[in-house]
Structures are given as structure tokens and as C-alpha cells.
Amino acid sequence: MKLTLANIDGYRQELVTQRKELQSIMVCCGTGCRARNGLGVAEAMGEALEAAGLGDEVKVELTSTGCHGWCEQGPIVTIEPDGVFYTNVKPEHAGEIVAGFQSGHPVQKLLYRDLTTRERKVTYHEVPFYSHQTRWAMRNVGRISPTEIDHYIARDGYKALAKVLAGMSPAEVVDEVAKAGLRGRGGGGFDAGRKWRSAARASGSPKYIICNGDEGDPGAFMDRSIMEADPHGVLEGMIIGAYAIGATQGYIYVRQEYPLAVKHLEQAMADAREMGLLGEQILGSDFSFEIKIARGGGAFVCGESSALMRSIEGKVGEPRAKYVHAADKGLFDRPTVLNNVETFICVPLILDKGAEHFAATGTAGSKGTKAFSVVGKVNCNGLIEVPMGTTLRELIFDVAGGVPKGRTFKAVQTGGPSGGCLPESQLDLAVDFDTLADAGSMMGSGGLIVMDDRNCLVDVARYFVKFLVDESCGKCVPCREGLKQMLAILSRITQGEGRTEDLVAIDKLCDVLKDGSLCALGKSAANPVLSTLKYFRSEYEEHIRDGFCRAGVCGKLCSYHINEKCTGCAVCAKVCPVTCISGEKKELHVIDQGPCIQCGSCFDACRFDAIEIRSAP
Amino acid sequence: MSEIILNGRKVKVRKGEFLLAVARREGIEIPTLCQHDAVEPAGACRLCLVEVTRPEWEGWSKLVTSCLFPAEDGLIVSTDSAPVHKTRKGILELLMARSPNAVPVRELARQYGIEQCPYPVQHDGDNCILCDICTRVCQNLVTGAISRIDRGVGKRVATPFAEPSTDCVGCLACAKSCPTAAIPYEDEGLRRTIWGKTFEVASCAGCGAPTVTAEQAAWIEQSKGVSREDQLVCDRCKAQKTAAAYQKLAW
């Protein structure tokens, strides 16, 4: 059926009425849950439902959702509209879940157990990980089936598009986005309204709109989750953007590693086309717009906008100088707007609810919410969307459940390889684009990697520099050659061969990178090093001067020893991969320093604080 | 016509003209290693950095590559300020570590007072500094037989799969436009080898001297509309033919 401006509201109303009586059993079939046999669970649920023979009086629908952003608890099964939330579901649990559904008594053992109170939580509204969040960009994530366009329409999908096409001029749309204060979620934080305005005013045709789904920061997966779970939201944002700037062709650039996102987006595009929401004369209006999917080849640098455009053009994915903006000369040298997945999905929300509603949340300079991918040494690894201005402490301790195993928080790395490491003293920073930059880090795409006292910050800096050495496109000298030399110096320090003059050399290299590199990746490549040097300089000095890595990570600069607190439980001996720990039961154990590889497994396993890290013998 | 202030001097510029071109016209030297007039600027070597500011930036300034930065009215440019000099020197030190035998690199390093490279020097280092002149020349002006492959420190220039390329016409433009002579080739008599492919150079129909490869002649004929027959005769024999025609006319 073709939707038009005249019939879309009626169609939605019908869907809402229909779905009101419906109970939905939703199995997460996102990438993470699939890896843990989510498809098996979905199949078993289908069989169990059939076997139960629920009859006609219960209207139930079994469907799959995209990623909920909490993969470590997957496979996740939810039952809507109540929001019953099951975690770690296996196919063999299907019968119990259906029985619980029939009886109205949820299966206790599959409910999430609160970290502190140890109580079971029935619905996800009660789970702290979700209850502390404000999910705007992820409003439909996990709540609808990504392959059912009707699910999206029923949840006010394409309502903003209809509103725009029915009664707003392109300039009014741009103004609304500008008024909302929407800033680019991909990393730069550039004002989206301003970008759209320049592209709308630029001469040249055709104009292009590009959605950047080449999420490359280690540990970040919010764009994947959104594309997999709410593809229509991304499409709607792009279509509205295209109308605003006068684009006729759009591209979604998806990284190679996201096949499910591509599948869902393709399905969504086909469904939208069939219903008259994409293609010629959208919703019966004069506006036409098409979208193509471009797949990345696995290069981090292609997440950089100018390199991404070269890649779409079929050229080597290398950045260009941005002295002339893409809004004037972008893809194929035509006016182009490029925004991130998360930016586009905010657009329908802004136009539906109004700019004031969006701008009422957030800080003075950064409006709305931001999705973070919180990973590392936290109890709850996953996607967390909170209003801009939420402090790091709230994010890490209240929502993500704090640092596990009673260890001490040491640092949080924000913004991926281009961001920086912030210490405990910066935890009360109200996170937005500007505060993070002022603190020597950046928002980036919203990756947060939490580290505890078992992480060596010199090694972390080395890790990120190594990542960038591998991912640098190699076009410009500072990034290609400078990072290589930087890695050599950092590796030397972690190997115990650091020299006092190394810190001066690092400073100098950071300056060349910052001032000399061609693109933002090179210019910001110094951030992990500069921020660790700023906040954790003593650790560098300890490595160089004392030959000691207090975190016990740099093998040549530490040794593990057992002290008198040892109870002789022998857990350490069991986990030691090179069996170099010996001792009688209930007696003090000893580590043989010869074969020890300083892996720290014993340290992490010991419950009595009996393992000590000392400098290397 | 717009006006900029270049090293303290007012200079008239055309809107959109690149700063490097303006500076060179004004006789101001800016070092470059990846600039070639025949191809679009790339901004790869970063040596042509200059410092730009505007009165309304209130003291804030930035370093930009002059080969790519368009001149615009009111811009204040310094081509050799302390930050420019420092960054150029830092870049040259990095290049010295990579390609210590490349003549233009050594020459610039000397100019910038680099006596000892602070990094471990690869004494047998590749002369290729990845300026991309060869690839831009081949891709934009000739047949696009070579390209930059791999990335980061592993980046290099090669034909597809590093195999002899069907597109290469053996014109040697890549090797001869290389500023550091980093592309090996052999060109002896009627045999020419480059990028793993050996060509036969057509011998002049008149005297047997080498002219161009048959592949290049075919490419010029096809893409430029110049007849192959004219190409496969050496310039001296062609001139002689011209002379003969004059002599006939005179009689």
C-alpha cells in the first residue's frame, strides 16, 4: 500500500489500535545476541508457543528485535507491553518463558539481579542500567522489530517526515534543526544546522547527503545498534535532511563488519520504497530522494568524512584538506552534508516534538542526549544514552554499575583513539562536547573505556598509538612517520628501555602531529599520549626512572610475589598458565620467578590480597 | 581583486588562488616535496605549512598547507614564523629517519639546521617519501597504472597486486617526475623495463633510433588523436623529411 500525506495518520492510528491488544514476545537477534545463540532462542520460542496452543483469545506475536545495547546479558527476551526483561536466555528456557507468560508469573531465574540489593528486577524499567537512561536516539532500539515497517510507523515513525512535507519549507526545517542546537554526534560536534544551511545555500547540483556508519573506534557500537535495531529512524532522518538541503541522492556508508546492519537497512529501504516513503514523489509530494548503501573496506580512516567521500567515489580512502567545506564541494565535488547515524536519528525527534523540546535537555553548548558505549572495567558493559551534561561519575558508577571486583577506578578513556584518558579528579566533569575538549580529551563518537588500577596508562597510550599506526592512511608525513617513531619510544618505555630524554621527544612529536597533520585523525592522534602525560606523568617517570610498572602490566618492569596473607587456597596455582606457583595446601605459596610471565592471572584470582606487584628483580 | 598581507607586505591576489602560488610569484621561497605543477595539490608532505590569521581571530592563528589554502581577502600570512619553522623541522627530521639518502630531503634538512636526526635512521631506507607525485601523474595524466597501496608505514606505490600492469605504457613519466629518483627502471637501447614489465621501444623507421613504446604510441593515438605513424619516427628523421618537403617546394 502506498502511503500519502492524506492517509498516513489514519494508517498509523489503525496500527496503534491493532497493536494495543497485542502482546509481543521479542527475542533480541542483534549481532551480540546472535553470537550467543539468539537465533536458537527465537526458534525455540516459536516451537514452545506453538506447543502451548494459546488459542485465539490471547493475541500474541513473536518477533525479533535489534541490539538492546547490553550484549553481555544476551540473549535478551522482552515481553511487551509490560516490559518483562529476561537475560542470558538459552533455547531450553523457552518452555518456561511461555509458561510464565501464560500464568503471569515471570521466570525468576532469568530476571536481572541487581548488583547491590541482589533483588530480581521484573521489567527493564526497574533495571538501573536502563532506568537511568534517557533513550532518545535509541528510542526504538530493542522496542520494535527492525524488519517490520509497521512497528516503526506505529511508534510515530515517519510522522515527522509527513509533517515536514505537508507544511514546512526546506528553510524552516533547517531553522528547526539549528534552533534545536543539534551537534554532530560522530566526533567533531559541528553544528548540524549550520552545516545544513551552508549546503542548502551552496550552488551546484546534484546535492548529496551521506550517513556515516563507519564506526571504527575500538569498543564503540552505538551506530551498529541503531542501524540494526531502528533502520527506519536513520532513513527518516536522512530523508528529512535531503528535503532540507535539496539533495536527491543519499548514501549510507556502513563498515564491512556490520553485515546485519546492511541487511536491515536494505530491507527497510525496500519496504519504505514500496510504501511510498522513499524514491519518487515521497508520500505523494513533489519531493523525490533515493538512498544507496556503500560498504567500507575495513579502514578506520574512512570514518573521516573526506576519506569516506573518496571511498564512495571509488578512490583510495585518503582524507583531503578541508579548507573548502564539503557543504560546498564534497562528494564528487558537489555540495554534500555528511552526518553520523546518531545525528540523523535525532532529526525526526526534533521535527516531531519541536526544537524547544530537544533543546530543553542538555547543557548550554550541547543539546539533547548522547549515546555512550561504556566498556572496560565496569560492571555493566553496554550502550548508555543520557542527557548531555551528565557527569562521568554518574555514567560510570550509577548507570554502568561502577568498577567490578572492588578495584579502584583509575582512568576513563573517552572519544576512542583520538580522545584522551581522564583521571578520578575529572569524574565530576559534566560531559559535553566542550568540557571534554577543555579537559584534553574529546567526545568523539562516544566511546568510554573505563580502566582500573590494573591498567598501565603508558601501555594504554602505547596501545592507542599502535592502533593508529596500523590505521593511519599514510598519506601525510607527520601521521605516518611521526606515529611510527612515537610507537617506538612508547614501546621502549614499556620494555624498560626508556630514557629520560624520551618524554621531551614525545612532547615534540605530539606538537608535530597536532600542528602538521593533514586530517583530524592525525591532529588528534597525540591526545591519548598528551592526556596520559598530563594526568599520569608519574607513571611514565616510574617506568623510566624506577623501572617499575605499578599496574603489573609491563612484564619487564614488574614481578609478582606472594606475601604472608596467603591462606594456601591454591587458586593462584590453578589459574597460572605456566604452572610456576607451588606450595602445600593451606601453606604459603611461592612464585618461581624464572618461568613467570607476569600475566597477572594469580593477582586477579587471589581473594586475600596476597599477591603483590614489585619491581622486576 | 583581494588583498592579503604576506610576510608583512600587502599583496594583491585573485580570489581562490592558492597561497603557495602567491608566495612564489612574490619571490618567497616555501619548501615543498609533493608539489608538481602538472597535478592537483595533495598536501602530503606538509612542508609548505604557513601560519595564517585574521584580525578578527583576536590573536589566534593556525598552520595550513599553502599548496591547498585559498587566498582570501584580509588574510595575514607568515611563511617562516617560529611555529612554521619548528613544524617544518620536525617533519624533516621524520623524513630524514625514513629516507636519509633522498637528495632533496638532505638538502632541506641542511637548510633547516638538522645536524643529527633525533630518531633511528634507516640508512638503507627507501628513497620514496610517498609524495604521490608519480601516482597523481599516472592516474590523472596518463593511464592510471600505479596507485598507492596498503596504508600507514606500509604504504607504497605499486601496480595492482604488484604484478606487471596491462595499463602501463612504459612512458617513464612516474620515474622521471619523482623528486627523489626512487622508482627503479632500465632504459637501454630498444628495451625498457619498469614496474616489472619489459617494453620494446619502437625503432625509428628511418634510422633505427629508439622512439616511444608501441603501447605509448597507441595510447597517444587513442587518447590524443595523434597518428601513430608520426610517432614512430625519430625527431631528426622527421625534421629531415620536413626539410625535403621545403626543398621540393623551393624548386
Add this chain to the structure above:
Amino acid sequence: MVSKLMHVTPSKCTVCRNCELACAFSHMHGGKPTAARIRAFADDQQREGHHAVVVCMQCEEAGCVKACPAHALWRNPETGAIYHVEARCIRCQSCVAGCPFGNMRWEAAMEFPTKCDLCDGDPVCVKFCPTGALEHR
């Protein structure tokens, strides 16, 4: 605008080769006449009035310009001469192959093509031609 052109009158040429020498010296080839951009050819049978001088005619539709992939050959609108712009040249020799008259030469020692540029509008060879076989008008 019609520029002044080189005119050769074969009947006046004595193959004295002053033109070649003048060209070679003024273009800094160390006076090596074989590198000159103008060439005098004697008649096979040494007949007076049958000799000829060959020099670039700055063709309207020039083969060298057509063949050059780098747009390194440009016409100076004032003198009408086609110049070889060194900074744009990629040294592929296409121009040498492209000129049907043999007036685009390859200077092997410098790995460069050379051609007559009319000495910026005042050709030296003409001044040194004792018989008036060469004219620039």
C-alpha cells in the same frame, strides 16, 4: 591576433649553420650545435639554393600540444610561441612523438624536451643569418 612567424627561404640558405650555433649558445646548451632547436639540412647533391632550415612553425593546431598529457606546452599570446613549461613537464616524451615535423627534441642529458620559443619574440637565429634565409615577420 596574428603573431609574427618564422619564414624560411630555402633558396637563400647556404647551410652555414650560424643559426644552429646561435640557438645552441643562447639556450645554454654549451654551444653544442646538435642540441640546437633549429636544424639546417644540406641538399644531398650540394646544389646551391636547395638547402633547407627546419624550425618550429608554432602550428595553430600543434601536435606537441595535442600529445602532451600534462598541458606543459602553452602558447604565449604575445609572441605566438608555444612554450615548454618545465614545472609542468612529466618527461614522457609524448610531445616528441607528437610533433610530425621533428621540431620537438629530446635533450637526453637533461631528460627534457626542448623546442623553439622564438627567443621571447626576438629570435637570435634570425639575427645571425647572413643571407636572409631566416626571417621573423
